[in-house]
Amino acid sequence: MKFILFDPVRTRQDLLPLTYTRPIADCRLGIMTIREKWEHFLSEKTLSLTEPYLEAKFPFTVLAPSPSERSGGEVGAHIYINGSVIPDASLVVQIRYLKEEQALIDGTHVIAYHSAKPQLNYENIEAIAASADKVSAGSYSKISFPYDIFKMNGAEIVKDFELLTKGRVSQSLSETNTLLGDASHIFIEEGASVECSTFNVKGGPIYIGRDAEIMEGCLVRGPFALGDHAGLKMAAKIYGATTVGPHCRVGGEVSNGVFFGYSNKGHDGFVGNSVIGEWCNLGADTNTSNLKNNYGNVDVWNYREGKYVSTGMQFHGLIMGDHSKSSINTMFNTGTVVGVAANVFDSGFPDKFIPSFTWGGAEGVETFRFDKALEVAVRMMERRHVELTQADIDILKVVFEKDKIYRAK
Secondary structure, eight states: OEEEEOOOOOHHTTTTTTGGOGGGGGGGETTHHHHHHHHHHHTOOOOEEEOGGGTSSSOSSSSSGGGTTTTOOOOOOOEEETTEEEEHHHHHHHHHHHHTHHHHHHTTTTEEEEEEOOOOOOTTTHHHHHSSSEEEOOOOOEEESHHHHHHHHHHHHHHHHHHTTTTTTOOOTTTTTTEEEEEEGGEOOOEEEEEEOOETTTTEEEEEOTTTTOOTOOOEEEEEEEOTOOEEEETOOOEEEEOOTTOOOEEEEEEEEEESSSSOOOOOOOOEEEEEEEEEEOTHHHHEBBBTTTOOEEEETTTTTEEEEOOOSOOEEEETTTOOEETTOEOOOTTEOOOOSOOEOSSSOOOEETTTTTEEETTEEEOOOOHHHHHHHHHHHHHHHHHOHHHHHHHHHHHHHHHHHHHHO
């Protein structure tokens, strides 16, 4: 039995630009990614069923090694799980009890499908599963838009904290620190360095990952998660519900922000109600507005609709795809969406939608040459001893082509 996390087509489009470079399940929410949550509950590794251009990095290997070879050969029955759905114990029980050619359904949403059909692919799995024997799903949570990630982050930090720390003993919090609240609500993994800072766990737990570092003078309110090998710079001010993913470096002021991993905000400046992908860098004094001057609902760019749509939310900051950068003193307006590998600079507010592979800002943008963008990516990744693989390059080539239509406008 294999467990395959599939991308619903519409949800995947609604989650762009974050899903340009990953399946939905590899978005970070709480302490872990959605995939890591499923693997924790299932005690199994998972595979991916997503757009073909991502499969070299996020493989689907049940039927055949490549999409062109999937039409033939016998396969066993496997369980396909909606990668936008957040697991819990009761949902996992329902999924494990699915019989072959049964689907766990909630209205029009396919939650899981148990099948041995060889013709399943990213585009048809939902339609095929909808015609199977239906089992009604119980209550569950899912992400549908990028802003769901920061909206749900606090509750997910709490749930992940319980999963990851149950039955375990935290490293001791040094006496140089100040703790407000119950000591059982802070957990420090082995190798972490935490000195001369203040932690308030009255509003939610604080998790500090393996070999992470919190420098002197930081003020942190839970719920908060700091990933493995990540760091808070001196005097950082962190409000919940915030996640700083693995290998990130963050300073200044952050409120309800989610950094996926390997990204930097090393200096002063405010980031609020925002989601920052991997390998991003926010220059010194980069600021995001997360509230309109008229206190109205925020509209954001939606790739599937091809226009700005209402979020129905009053607080919404920045959504930034992988490998994008901002220069010093950059100002992002409320509800700005930045694509992949964009380089944002200039004085004033840039547009609220900045396509992938653009170079510029408020005074206009031009195409960021693909070879130059790769040079930047290679240099940044080398600093963390990570290789930009051919699979990564091929993914970025597809994104470059996909966003040509927006750059042309």
